[in-house]
Amino acid sequence: MKTKFTLLLIVVMVLSSFGGAAIAQAEETVTILYWQASSILNPYLSSGSKDQHASSIVLEPLANVAPDGSIVPLLATEIPTIENGGFAEDLTAITWNIRDDVLWSDGTPLTAEDAVFTWEYCMHPEAGCVQSDEFDGVGSVEATGSHQITITFNAPKPYPYQAFVSHSTPILQKAQFGECLGAQMAACSEQNFGPIGTGPFKVEEFRPNDVVTYVRNDNFRDADMGKPFFDRVIFKGGGDAESAARAVLETGEADYAWNLQISPEVLSRMEEAGNGKFYADFGQAIETIWINGTDPSPDNPNRSVWMEDASNQHPFLSNKAIRQAMSMAIDRNIIAEQLYGQAGKASCNFINGPAANVSPNNTCDQDIDGANAMLDEAGIVDSDGDGIREYMGHPLVVQYQTSTNAVRQNTQALIKQWWSEIGIETELRNLSASVFFGSDPGSPDTLYKFYSDVQMYTTLSFSPDMESALSNTRCGKAPRPDNNWTGSNIIRFCNADYDAALDELSATEGDDARAAVVIRLNDILIQEYALLPLVYRASATPAISNTLGGVVLNPWDVEIWNIEDWYRIDA
Amino acid sequence: MGKYIVQRLLTAIPTILVISFIIFAILELSPSDPTGDLPLTIPPEVRAKIREALGADDPFAVKYVKWLQQFFIAEPLNFLETTTGIVFPGSEDRVRVISWATRGPVMDIIAERLPQTLWVVGSSYILGVLIAIPVGIYSAYRQYSIFDQVGTFLMMVGFSVPTFFTGLMFIIIFSVNLKWFPSVYDTTLVVTDIASLKKQLAQMIMPVTVLTLYTTAQMSRYTRASTLENLQQDFIRTARSKGLTERVVVGRHVVRNSLIPVVTLIALGIPGIFGGALITEQIFRVNGIGQYLIIAIQGGDLPTVQTVTFIFAVLVVLFNIVADVLYGILDPRVTYT
Numbered sequence: 001m002k003t004k005f006t007l008l009l010i011v012v013m014v015l016s017s018f019g020g021a022a023i024a025q026a027e028e029t030v031t032i033l034y035w036q037a038s039s040i041l042n043p044y045l046s047s048g049s050k051d052q053h054a055s056s057i058v059l060e061p062l063a064n065v066a067p068d069g070s071i072v073p074l075l076a077t078e079i080p081t082i083e084n085g086g087f088a089e090d091l092t093a094i095t096w097n098i099r100d101d102v103l104w105s106d107g108t109p110l111t112a113e114d115a116v117f118t119w120e121y122c123m124h125p126e127a128g129c130v131q132s133d134e135f136d137g138v139g140s141v142e143a144t145g146s147h148q149i150t151i152t153f154n155a156p157k158p159y160p161y162q163a164f165v166s167h168s169t170p171i172l173q174k175a176q177f178g179e180c181l182g183a184q185m186a187a188c189s190e191q192n193f194g195p196i197g198t199g200p201f202k203v204e205e206f207r208p209n210d211v212v213t214y215v216r217n218d219n220f221r222d223a224d225m226g227k228p229f230f231d232r233v234i235f236k237g238g239g240d241a242e243s244a245a246r247a248v249l250e251t252g253e254a255d256y257a258w259n260l261q262i263s264p265e266v267l268s269r270m271e272e273a274g275n276g277k278f279y280a281d282f283g284q285a286i287e288t289i290w291i292n293g294t295d296p297s298p299d300n301p302n303r304s305v306w307m308e309d310a311s312n313q314h315p316f317l318s319n320k321a322i323r324q325a326m327s328m329a330i331d332r333n334i335i336a337e338q339l340y341g342q343a344g345k346a347s348c349n350f351i352n353g354p355a356a357n358v359s360p361n362n363t364c365d366q367d368i369d370g371a372n373a374m375l376d377e378a379g380i381v382d383s384d385g386d387g388i389r390e391y392m393g394h395p396l397v398v399q400y401q402t403s404t405n406a407v408r409q410n411t412q413a414l415i416k417q418w419w420s421e422i423g424i425e426t427e428l429r430n431l432s433a434s435v436f437f438g439s440d441p442g443s444p445d446t447l448y449k450f451y452s453d454v455q456m457y458t459t460l461s462f463s464p465d466m467e468s469a470l471s472n473t474r475c476g477k478a479p480r481p482d483n484n485w486t487g488s489n490i491i492r493f494c495n496a497d498y499d500a501a502l503d504e505l506s507a508t509e510g511d512d513a514r515a516a517v518v519i520r521l522n523d524i525l526i527q528e529y530a531l532l533p534l535v536y537r538a539s540a541t542p543a544i545s546n547t548l549g550g551v552v553l554n555p556w557d558v559e560i561w562n563i564e565d566w567y568r569i570d571a
Numbered sequence: 572m573g574k575y576i577v578q579r580l581l582t583a584i585p586t587i588l589v590i591s592f593i594i595f596a597i598l599e600l601s602p603s604d605p606t607g608d609l610p611l612t613i614p615p616e617v618r619a620k621i622r623e624a625l626g627a628d629d630p631f632a633v634k635y636v637k638w639l640q641q642f643f644i645a646e647p648l649n650f651l652e653t654t655t656g657i658v659f660p661g662s663e664d665r666v667r668v669i670s671w672a673t674r675g676p677v678m679d680i681i682a683e684r685l686p687q688t689l690w691v692v693g694s695s696y697i698l699g700v701l702i703a704i705p706v707g708i709y710s711a712y713r714q715y716s717i718f719d720q721v722g723t724f725l726m727m728v729g730f731s732v733p734t735f736f737t738g739l740m741f742i743i744i745f746s747v748n749l750k751w752f753p754s755v756y757d758t759t760l761v762v763t764d765i766a767s768l769k770k771q772l773a774q775m776i777m778p779v780t781v782l783t784l785y786t787t788a789q790m791s792r793y794t795r796a797s798t799l800e801n802l803q804q805d806f807i808r809t810a811r812s813k814g815l816t817e818r819v820v821v822g823r824h825v826v827r828n829s830l831i832p833v834v835t836l837i838a839l840g841i842p843g844i845f846g847g848a849l850i851t852e853q854i855f856r857v858n859g860i861g862q863y864l865i866i867a868i869q870g871g872d873l874p875t876v877q878t879v880t881f882i883f884a885v886l887v888v889l890f891n892i893v894a895d896v897l898y899g900i901l902d903p904r905v906t907y908t
Contacts, residue, residue, distance in 0.1 A: 128624025189675030438604025486615030
């Protein structure tokens with residue numbers, strides 16, 4: 001068998017050398033599998049991870065966030081701080097110095113003009129730029145030198161590392177994208193499919209929704225150090241998570257498979273083949289039960305509409321004892337261990353990273369007896385003997401919705417059981433992800449409309465600074481008909497102490513001081529039981545081949561952020 | 572005959588227009604949202620802006636007319652320009668059908684993906700037909716023989732086991748355990764020499780076999796049924812009593828008559844080739860049309876879904892006409908006036 005194969009191989013090799021098109025030898029290729037295929041290589045037009053990650057191989061920002069949450073320079077010479085004078089004392093301006101030795105992959109130099117252009121490109125009123133939020137509060141971006149830009153903020157910004165930091169806002173080349181402003185964007189598919197960048201690789205071929213092939217960028221700034229260590233990158237998309245895991249762990253056809261949300265047993269069985277391992281890296285991603293602060297009854301003309309005068313409150317979830325009992329009934333450890341495996345940990349906190357931000361003040365062990373006793377004491381009892389408690393005449397029946405996903409439906413089933421043990425009946429509902437997470441104001445089933453009593457999904461933050469994640473629940477930001485159901489305060493939360501702490505956060509500078517306020521904000525949300533965190537989920541969950549070295553996962557940036565350091569481990 | 576074809580083609584035009592309207596209306600009513608799969612960190616205000624830039628919130632009529640104009644005027648003109656090199660006036664401002672996900676022309680992506688689909692699905696279709704017809708005829712001729720029993724059993728299995736199951740089984744057996752064939756279809760592979768041809772064949776074997784199994788099962792059942800029916804006809808007995816050899820009886824009298832319905836069936840199945848095999852393409856990561864449609868549906872990419880499904884609809888209508896015409900050619904009893 002073996003000799004036959006060798007013979008065949010020799011024949012094939014001889015034939016191919018006669019054919020003239022000899023197979024290029026010793027070219028090292030790394031194959032990355034994403035089960036969602038990349039559709040565009042411009043992160044300003046799509047913030048799907050698949051597109052952002054695919055473009056991060058080519059396009060680079062001024063600085064990125066290291067795995068520990070600190071900011072490290074990439075195209076900038078250093079990180080501007082108050083100490084080194086780059087960040088103004090009054091917190092309203094930041095000056096970045098750009099490295100003057102960086103070339104685009106076409107050989108032209110990178111200048112401050114490119115950064116200024118990138119900002120104009122994204123902020124163009126007709127652009128529909130998905131990253132415009134990253135430039136929130138930026139008044140202007142000016143070139144103050146050939147390799148220096150100054151970003152001026154409209155108001156003091158104690159955490160200024162957002163615009164041009166992390167791969168969601170990389171620098172585009174002005175020479176390439178100059179014609180693509182505003183409405184012209186759609187006509188620029190050539191640019192969007194093959195952006196010129198400063199990164200370790202350049203695009204060789206892009207097939208939308210299928211595969212991207214990259215080759216080494218000879219103009220890469222660290223090329224003299226031999227970086228990148230691979231000659232080619234194949235970024236293949238499509239399929240499903242399980243077969244992607246199989247391709248890395250069992251057949252060894254790929255080196256890296258992204259985002260494998262599959263059952264822990266299946267993964268460990270695949271790992272036994274010995275080709276690779278599953279990894280989980282934690283940032284800030286928390287599977288949460290969100291509790292509706294307003295009345296979602298179908299016959300309510302103001303269904304799930306938040307009112308300034310605090311009318312239209314939920315008929316029984318407005319009672320803190322009930323919310324607390326619901327939290328006490330849940331065994332988070334079982335959910336995390338059974339359903340998430342390595343990819344999740346039980347958590348009582350809304351904010352779980354970076355380490356300094358994590359509150360030590362909350363516990364949440366399951367206590368069904370305690371929950372029952374507390375409800376009995378509060379007079380919320382089952383008065384008509386149907387096994388369901390009543391509060392002021394309202395039976396405690398909650399509708400619990402989430403997106404369609406095996407892990408979520410199993411979580412729902414467990415929680416329904418636990419809640420039934422404290423006299424709360426649960427109706428389960430699941431919706432297709434593209435509908436539930438969609439923002440179509442005409443659809444009744446979006447998470448923004450929240451036509452349900454509780455709902456479950458994960459929020460994640462890729463910024464190590466939690467201000468924007470926490471300010472989502474500021475009073476008045478609720479989605480309502482008058483703002484076309486846009487608004488980030490999904491739970492319709494309104495708490496004066498919370499808003500005051502948010503104001504304090506937006507005026508506090510310095511990592512430690514900010515962390516203290518973040519912990520206070522987290523504790524208000526948790527101790528008010530405004531939302532029930534369940535599982536602290538890994539932000540990056542890839543399978544990596546044993547022959548691929550140098551991968552350092554990063555929960556605060558794209559997980560393949562250091563692809564120039566990846567190398568092949570010889571077996 | 573010519574008149575009949577022209578007539579049928581003319582009546583196809585309103586049919587196609589109605590179909591395009593129905594598809595558009597259904598998609599419009601569906602609650603999917605092009606910004607639905609964006610991360611939750613993107614605030615709703617930004618989402619609203621994106622939808623505005625895409626034109627997703629335009630009124631139904633505006634969107635529909637725009638699409639008609641793009642599909643029936645801009646795309647054909649563009650096609651003529653790229654194939655003939657003649658530049659028509661206004662070519663700069665012409666807006667083609669643009670995908671919401673890639674922000675690039677939908678037709679270019681279809682053109683890029685069509686070859687993979689034709690290779691994989693097309694070859695499995697041809698292979699399936701080539702196997703099915705002899706198997707079906709022989710099964711009918713030797714009805715209740717061992718060959719027929721085994722064949723019927725296998726065809727039942729092929730017909731009733733879904734392709735996502737056979738596909739997965741194949742991957743586990745041939746990729747994971749035996750490591751014979753790759754489970755990931757390499758779409759960047761260009762066939763230039765024997766080595767790459769071998770690679771191409773190796774990666775095509777599994778998806779093609781899965782699909783062939785299904786096509787064969789379907790076709791051979793039809794062939795068998797139709798042959799059986801003809802074998803019992805009076806003219807066959809006459810042929811036999813005339814003293815014709817079995818070869819002539821079966822070859823000339825049975826098979827030719829039996830194949831008439833099968834040929835129409837084959838013609839009707841051709842649009843399915845262009846449609847790709849959605850599930851199989853997805854399992855083996857073949858970047859064909861079927862996979863493209865799935866991605867577009869998942870991403871709420873309305874212009875793409877509309878265009879791809881509409882092209883399928885047109886193909887179905889066209890091949891229905893082809894089947895009818897073929898029927899007339901093959902069966903002298905049928906005449907068109």
